[in-house]
Amino acid sequence: MNKLSQFTIGALLALGTVTAAQAGTLDDVKKKGFVQCGVSAGLAGFSAPDDKGNYSGIDVDVCKAVAAAVFGDATKVKFTPLTAKERFTALQSGEVDLLSRNTTWTLNRDTAQGLSFAGVTYYDGQGFMVRKSLGVKSAKELDGASVCTETGTTTELNLSDYFKSNGLKYTVVALGSNSEAVAAYDSGRCDAYTTDASGLYATRIALAKPDDHMVLPEIISKEPLGPVVRQGDSQWFSVVKWSLFALVAAEEYGVTAANVDEQKASSANPEVKRLLGAEGEFGTPMGLPNDWAYKIVKQIGNYGEMFDRNVGAGSPLKIDRGINARWNKGGLQSAPPFR
Amino acid sequence: MTDQSQGYVFTPTPPQPPPANMVGVVGWMRANLFNGWFNSLLTIFSLYLLYLTLPPLVNWAVVNATISGTDRALCEASPDGACWTFIKMRFNQILFGFYPEGEQWRPILTFVIGLGGLIGTAFHFAGKRWLVLFLLTAYPVIAFFLLAGGYFGLTEVETAKWGGLTVTLVVSVTGIVASFPIGILLALGRRSNMPIVRSACVVFIEVVRGVPLISVLFMASVMLPLFLPEGVSFNKLLRALVGVTLFTAAYMAEVVRGGLQAVPKGQYEGAAALGLGYWKMMILIILPQALKLVIPSIVNSFISLFKDTTLVYIVGLFDVLEIIRVSTKDANWIGFEQEGYVFAALMFWVFCFAMSRVSLRIERRLDTSHRK
DSSP states (O other): OOHHHHHHHHHHHHHSEEOOOSSOHHHHHHHHTSEEEEEESOBTTTBEEOTTSOEESHHHHHHHHHHHHHHSOTTOEEEEEEOTTTHHHHHHTTSOSEEOSSOBOOHHHHHTTSEEEOOOSEEEOEEEEEEGGGOOOSGGGOTTEEEEEETTSHHHHHHHHHHHHTTOOEEEEEESSHHHHHHHHHTTSOSEEEEEHHHHHHHHHHSSSGGGEEEOSOOOSOEEEOOEEETTOHHHHHHHHHHHHHHHHHHHTTOOTTTHHHHHHHOOOHHHHHHHTSSSOOSGGGTSOTTHHHHHHHHHOOHHHHHHHHTSTTSTTOOOOGGGSBGGGTSSBOOOOOO | OHHHHHHOOOOOOOOOOOOGGGSHHHHHHHHHTOSSHHHHHHHHHHHHHHHHHHHHHHIIIIITOBOOSSSTHHHHHOTTSOBHHHHHHHHHHHHHBTOOGGGTHHHHHHHHHHHHHHHHHTSOOTTHHHHHHHHHTHHHHHHHHHHHOOSTTOOOOOGGGBOHHHHHHHHHHHHHHHHHHHHHHHHHHHTOSOHHHHHHHHHHHHHHHTSOHHHHHHIIIIIHHHHSOTTEEOOHHHHHHHHHHHHHHHHHHHHHHHHHHHSOHHHHHHHHHTTOOHHHIIIIIIHHHHHHHTHHHHHHHHHHHHHHGGGGGGGTOOBHHHHHHHHTTSGGGTTOHHHHHHHHHHHHHHHHHHHHHHHHHHHHHTOOOSOO
C-alpha cells in the first residue's frame, strides 16, 4: 500500500463514521450499544415522526422490540430514514443492521438480492374503497363500476385480473399519480378507488367526509410486509425473527404489557413460562438474555397492542385486523411453539 | 404711442389646474390602467381574475382558517379553511428537525451570529474588514462546533438529528461559501495556458454540469457505499454537502469565466506592463472587475442552489420541504399537505427575495462603472 492510498483511507476513516458490519451483527450491535434500523421516512401508521419528533408506527415498534430483546431497553435504537431505492443498498453495505420499512417479501428479494426476510409484520394487499351510499358490501357486487387507480402500477394489473376472473364488467379510470386518483374518487368521478389496504385507510382520513366511505373486505393481492436482514448471519436472523414471534405469541397467550409481570410470576401455562423466561434457557442459544421476550412485551406490548396503537382501532387509521388477526381467530399471524 | 404702451400692463393668466380627470386617483387610473381600449380591457379582465381567485384564497387562508387547539379536531370542524394548527404544532420540527429540544438554542445562536455578521458588513465602519475575515474563516468553525457539539461541554448532536430549516441553511450556506473559491479557481484553470490544468478543469466542469444534481446526490447515496470497503460509511450530510458544493462550483466557474472574458484585454496588458505576476494581476486587477460584472449571475446561482437543497431528501436528509412532507404522513396529520406546501413556499420565497435584495444593494455599492 503506497503512501497516497494510506492517506486516502485514513482520510475516509476520519471523515466517515466506521460501522463494523462483519458476520456477527449481534456482537457488533452489542458493542456499539444500539440497533441501527432502516425505516420509511414517512408512512402513516408504519413509521412517521410524531409532534415531538420521535418516530412511531408498527415498523418502528419492530425495531424497538429487537432493541428490547438485545439490550432489555427499547430506546436503544437509532433510525435511518430510507427511500425505497436506497433501502437494500443501505442494508447490504452495513449502514443499517435491520430494515423494517414496509418491504414486500418476494422470491427474488429473498434469494437473489442477498436479503433474508425474518417474518411478516403486516399482511397488506390490494383492496377497494367505496361510498357507503353505494350500498355495496362486497367487491363481487362491483359489476359495472368505474374504478379510480394509479396508472402503470401492479395495482392496475391486479384490478384487471380480479374483475376478469370473476366475470365482472368495470371501467378503469387510470390517473397519473396516486393523489390525482384520490382527488378523482373524492370528487365523484368513479364509484370505487383501489390501492393497498393500508393506503386505503390512510387515504380515507384525508377525504372530505371520511365517515361516508368504507373499505370492502376483499383483498385481491398479497403484499406481506416484514423486517429484512442481510443473508448469511443466522444468529441475527434468529434474533429478529423470534422477536417478531414473541410479539405474536404473547398475544396468543393473553400476555399484555400490563399483565406481563403477573403472568411471569404466576402463570400456570408452561408455554407462557418458557416465553417469558421463567422456565428453561431459551435466550442463551440466540445470544440473548433469558428474559428477552419479557422485556419486549413489557416495553412494546404484544402484537395486538402494537397493531391497535399504530394502525388499528386505537389509531386514526382504524384498520381492521382482517387477515392480520391471529391464526385461531381467522387470520394469518401465528408463531411456532416456544419450546 | 408711449401713452398707449404705458396704459397696458401685461399680466399673465394664472395657471389653471389640470382638468379634474387628469389628476389624483382618477388621473392616475386613466394614465396607467385605462389609456386606450386594449389596456382598459386588460385591466377589467385582470380585476375579474382577481375577483375570482382572491376572495377564495383569503377565505381559505384567513377567514375560515384554524390555528387554535393541538390536534386535528378543530380543523375538521372547519373543512373549508386552512389548518394552521398543523404548522403550529410542527413549527419546531420545521425549523430544527429532530434536534433535541433543550439544545435548540444552538442553531438559533449560530443563525443569529451569521445574520449579525452579514448585517454588520452592510455598514461602513473601521472593523469591517475583520468582520468579513471572521465570517469566512472563524465562523464556519464556530458554527460547526456549535451545531455538532461533542466539545466544550456541549452534548454531541449527530447530523442525523439535524433537519428542517437548519439543514437547508447549513447545506446552502456551505455550498455558497465553499463553491465560490472553487469556482473561481476552476474558471482561472479553464483559461489557463497550461494544457493539463486546462483540460482537467474543462473535464470537471463539463462532466458535473452535464449531470443533474439529483443524480450526483443519488450516486453519493446509492453507489458510493457499494464502492467503499464494507463497514466504512460516510456521514449523510457530508455526502450532500460535497455533492452540492462540487455541483455549484461547476456552474460558478462558468459564471466567473463569463466575467473574465468581459474584462478588456488592455487591462491584462496594463497589469503585465506594470510587472505584476499572474496571481497579483488576477487578484488586484482582473478579478475585482470580472466579479463585479457578474454579481447578478452569481446571486442567480445561489438562489437556484438554495432551492436545489430540497433534493437532499434523496440521501435521507430532512430539509424544510421534506420534513413538512413527512409530517403530513403522521396518521394524526394526514391530509394537510396544502397548508404544509403553502408554508414551505412562503419560507423559500422570503429567503430568496432577501438574497436578491442584498445582491442589488451590493451591486449599487460596488458600482464604479462609466454609466452615467
